[in-house]
Amino acid sequence: MSSAVLYLAIVIVWAIVLVPMWLRRDTEATGISRLLHKRPEEAEAAEDDEEEIPDEVPEPRRPVSRATVIARRRRRTTGLAALLLTTIAVAASGLAPWWITAPPVLLLAGHLALLRVAVGMDAAHRRAATQAARAAARTRALEARRAAEATEPAEVIELITPDDVFDQYADDRRAVGE
Template sequence: MSSAVLYLAIVAVWAVVLVPMWLRRDSESSGFSRLLGKRGEEEELDEPEEPAGAPAPARRRSGRAAVIARRRRRTSGLTLLLATSIAVVAAGYAPWWIALPPTLLLAAHLTLLRVAVGMDTTRRQERRARAQEARRAAAQQPQAEIIELSAPAEEEVFDQYADDRRAVGE
């Protein structure tokens, strides 16, 4: 009985990882490169070039939104797996150590999320510092001299509707 539960737990753990990969059909990158966090060249381009009459392709999420959605899905899946394993142990169908792998997986995932948040914060701060430095540099550049262009006072302005003017040949 306990070996069947162990096999079921192993299948459940792999299902949490593999089923979302199988459900996503992505021609640009394979499942292995997605696990490594690599992107295809097509994903890096903002807008693909198209002929005028071609329909627009379905838009993908921006990189940041896709990463956040993937993190949420993974956290939800691991939490559900942990809750299921705890329920199986509480019901007496499996020994206590069956809940250990999902607990370790969730703890490792949360640790990696904490590191990722720190990296995201550092990148955001660096980006803000670069933008602020660029604004300072633009403000310190010398301004162009403004030259006022005005007509000289003695120049006569032509008025075609004046009474004393006539067209040539009249």
């Protein structure tokens, strides 16, 4: 019975690893299909025998947003934690030996270590972007100041106002034709 549980645990771990890989195939040029394409050396020998086939340019991958990366990290952490809790429950119930919890513990610990590095890298990217934005703002402010100093001051013209200003609400005013 314990060997069946062990095989089941192995299948579950591989499913956790492989299913996201199968679901993540974005284009034809990724994964196993990349290995199936001919190498350049083989393509040259094949061109002599066959007519030329136009090369298909794969579509560029769309950029991955920060929200997508965070969601992926959250799903992976949740999956590894669920796997760990499952193996702990199986080991605690006596269906399998205690050491089946070792692989999920190692996987979760490695994932958490990678998350820690990723947080540091994200902070470094944020600091670099902030510094670049501040430098660009300082440059724009300096250019604006230089442009303001280079321009001539505007000439002030005094407007002469008549003493008799039209007031539409005055009593002695009438509309045209009255």
